[in-house]
Structure formats: structure tokens, C-alpha cells
Amino acid sequence: MPRLGDWLMVNGLTVLSKVGCLPVEQSVPQPIEVDIALEMDLREVAKTDDIRKGVDYRKVCDLVRQILEQNSFRLLETAAYAIAVNLLRQFPKVERVRVEVRKPHPPIPVPLQSASVRMELSRDEI
DSSP: OOOOOOEEEEEEEEEEEEESSSHHHHHSOEEEEEEEEEEOOOHHHHHHTOGGGSOOHHHHHHHHHHHHHHOEESOHHHHHHHHHHHHHHHOTTOOEEEEEEEEESOSSSSOOSEEEEEEEEEGGGO
16 A cells, blocks of 8 residues: 555645536636545655656546536535545545535525535545
């Protein structure tokens, strides 16, 4: 088993997506913000300065964007789970993921900066 404790993080990825229970949320894409942390052993990539030994965060961003743009979700929880599972399946070097999905200014009748969920999932849970 790899040494754990190293994290590759992507913060503030913004994608237009249909997430929400209200009809307007399912008809008009809105900005969804995503923070991602990928737990893996980063020593080899750090020693060699070779991206092929690690995970290219551009590919992580492309996958998350594709998931959010090509699907609609009623719940932030469902979106976070879909992202986490797909990241673990796509990147075998990753042992654990932490995904936070945030909806800025959700359409509710009180002032609210954002609503979010954070989910952690390990390889043995998929």
C-alpha cells in the first residue's frame, strides 16, 4: 500500500452545470465551484520532475468539467459522489479523494453566500 498523506489539490474549479431541485435549476446551467484533493504518494513524481509519474491536474479538471456539463443532478451530494467515483476510476494512483461541491448564491429566500457538500471516498469504497 502506498504511503498516504500527500495530496494534489485543485481549488475553485468553476463549471456551468444543472444542479438543484427547482425547475429553474434544472433548466438553466449555473456556476458550480469544485475543490478537489487527491491523496497519493507524490515522492516519485517529486524526485523525477516527471508528470507521467503522477496525476496531471489538467486531466482532473477536464474530467470534472465533463461530468458536470454532461449530467444534471438534483443534489450537490450526488454530484460530489459522481465526481469522486469517476476520479478514483480514472486515476489508479489516487488512493483517496476529497471533493467539495459548492453552489454560490442558491435560489432560496434568504441571503446566502453558498451551499456546499464535502465528500471523501477511498479506492476500496468503489
